[in-house]
Amino acid sequence: MTVAGSPAVTTNVGRPFLGGRRFSLDWVGAVPYLAYVGLFLILPSVIIGIGALLDANNAFTLDNFRNLSRSYVVKATIDTTVLSAITAFLGAVFGALLAYAIVTGSPNGILRRLTISASGVLAQFGGVTLAFAFIASIGPAGFVYLFAQAHGFDFYKQDLWLFEIPGLDLVYLYFQIPLMVLVFLPALDGIKPQWREAAESLGGNTWHYWRHVAGPLLFPAFLGSVLLLFANAFSAYATANALINQGQPVLAQQIAGALSSEVGAYEPGFAKAIAIEMIIIVTLVTVLYTLLQRRTARWL
Amino acid sequence: MTERSGVEVRLENLVRRYGTVTALDGLSLTLAPGELVALLGPSGCGKTTALRLLAGLEEANDGRVVIGGKDVTGLPANRRNIGMVFQAYSLFPHMVAWENVAFGLQMRHVGVDERKKRALDMLELVGLGRFANRYASQMSGGQQQRVALARALAIQPQVLLLDEPLSALDAKVRSRLRDEIRRVQLEVGITTLFVTHDQEEALAIADRVGVMQAGKLEQLGPPTLVYSRPATPFVADFVGLTNRMEGTVRRGAVEIRGASIPLVHPDVPDGPAIALVRPEAVALASDGDMQEGPLVGTVIAVAFLGAVSRVTVDLGDTTVLVQVPTSAASQHPAGTRVRLELRPDPVLIQREEAVPAAS
């Protein structure tokens, strides 16, 4: 690097030296982007990290984290975990069946293309419109409910479960199943027909093939998908809030509640502590997902 | 190795249709015990279909498959006791090499110690004893195919089927593994069907070669015979390079530009015809009168192929490919005048195109 050449060499190098590599100003081009992302993505994260450790007077405190043991937060955490686990598992099972129905068809068939496109849309189809869609169909004034009721099957006889956690179990499947199709399909596509034929020619029947070959191959991908679906459900807010406006049973609603002086007690520090709890859980699950994904990539 | 003698395999009048397409049009083929037959042909000729019918991976619309005197037409693949090596990527990626090889034994309820021992023996046989604990992703393509071979043989099958096992490998590995497969096959003595589109491969490895086209067997015979005495123009064309030269048949020989060459089938009626002449049946000469004559032309290209070279000679109204030792070719660089000499090897003629094309 530092070649202290003769005077002749130095003069030769003189001019390009300034415009050359060492004093390049190329990085300036990335500044606007980095500044923007720093301001609206990194800064909020820093605010959460620091704010969670401050009380109302900006003095250091651990109370916000201690408050995570409040019974309603613990309950929301457990309920959200159970909700996410149920919808992740059911979404994964149904989504895997749908994906299998897709891969066993023609690889360029209209059914395959249609299902994949629809999954791409529906996997992101959450929030207010989704809540409306279920209210309009199986809500107390929805035509499916009215029809069932008229035929002697009143599924709201006990309680109006659509607007409680069991309702979310059902409604979340609407985006969990398509998401499963999208993330699991590549793994299924990676299963080569030669493996089945090899297993057959070596004397294995269908059960042997699934038990010893396809099952073990797909299991990490399946488990990873369940984790991704879990994280997806765990961080969902809009659907739950549009459907359930009493009691804030979901952890994301607890965060919103702590921010609001309308519904809650306006405890911004506490909101940040719950946010950190959520980030930790989601990150943990995502890391596990990434590890499983890597294993799948090696096989399929 | 367990002593094993091959069994006879008979394919009888097999027909396979996909919708309106007939992939296999009444194929009959008998493999003698311990014999290696290579089915050779362009893609879509039905050779792979034949192999899959024999394996039981597809079902015939008509015809029978008989292995060792037993009709297995109705048996599914997993009860035929057939070893199969696929084109590529057929190793189970979540199992190490020995587990792959032991899979078939596991299906046959062989105990874990016994099957590991036998798997390791098989890996030794294909020269991969050291790789027993590698995953497919940790092995080269050639090594993977050798494991696949070991896996197919571990179940002590009655028949070994090889479905273009070398086509995904690069040239050097291909010829080495080809010889390796032949060595193992002879050592085990198993009746083998080898499917390939590579004529060099088929000629090098097989006891007999079957050339297929459009679902039919065009010719079946020892490699030397298929090459030197092709039964049909298609075989002559597909197996090796061929020059098409106009000539006239006269009493069991064909006259091409003044040279008379005997015919494979001498009993054809006289008249104009196209003769199929191998490049190596033509020699180059530069002695004597080089200015005129029907077989005098100009060298327009020389392709160096190693020990031999391929020389393209322009005769004015047609070009002829000539394959000669490189030392001979080097005396005739592009631009020089040469005289062609046709060796009196019997050639095949083609009647359909006998009408001279206006060129």
Added chain:
Amino acid sequence: MAVAARSIQRTRWIKLQVFRYVVFLLAAIFFLVPLGAMVEFSTRANDGSRTLDYWKAIPSYPDLTGAIAASLQLAVITSIVMLVLLVPTMVWVRLKLPRLTRIIEFMSLLPLTIPAIVLVVGLFPMYIWLNNNLSDSILTLSLAYVVLVLPYCYRAIDAGLGAIDVKTLTEAARSLGASWFTVMWRVIVPNISNAILNATLLSVALVLGEYTIANNLLYNNLQVELVHLARDNAGVSIAVAVAALLFAFALLVVLAFVGGRPRRVHDEPATALAGPLAASQT
């Protein structure tokens, strides 16, 4: 014997087809009935007959029309800021700063793993300051929305840039005497026009469906207003939701049409990008 084998494989094939079509049928019911129900609900009168009254009533709710206008403006502003920020940076990084590729990619995809509700918590004090010192317009939401749409737009544009040889094109243009601005505007942008269109449509769809951030930063955008309105008049609310959905589907069709037509070679699969199109986030 042969007949037996034929029936074994045939039975297996029939079983598989039955399984497939049962699955597709059930999926179609589960996914289409709720969508159809919204249309049905928004056109049902109290006595059970068909009516368009809810649809006709939409303009008579000023809060609603105001929210629609705000969401549309947000969509436009967000798309423009996103493009101005993302396209030059990504081209520049490819040309001059390949070392930064990983960082830019990581930062752009980061919002995927941060739940929107968490982002709100960090943005909350920033928006309090913003309201007090600069502006309390709803349009300031677009500052946060750019971050929200970043991952999807990054992928779309990255796919577009990946399909052309940015470096060679730029060097060719520069050697012919083009300025950097000309390179960008006359060479790069026309070549990734499909990707830019994809990114724009994605961000429009995402912004129109956004609820979490607006609701918790106390702005009344379209989705927030729909929830408010649903408590008074569910019929009108659902009618607007259907309209928004149809608009999103129209965008999807535009995307599939424009994206699938002119380019044969680098035909970016519309399916991959169609992802978040209906785009309310969960």
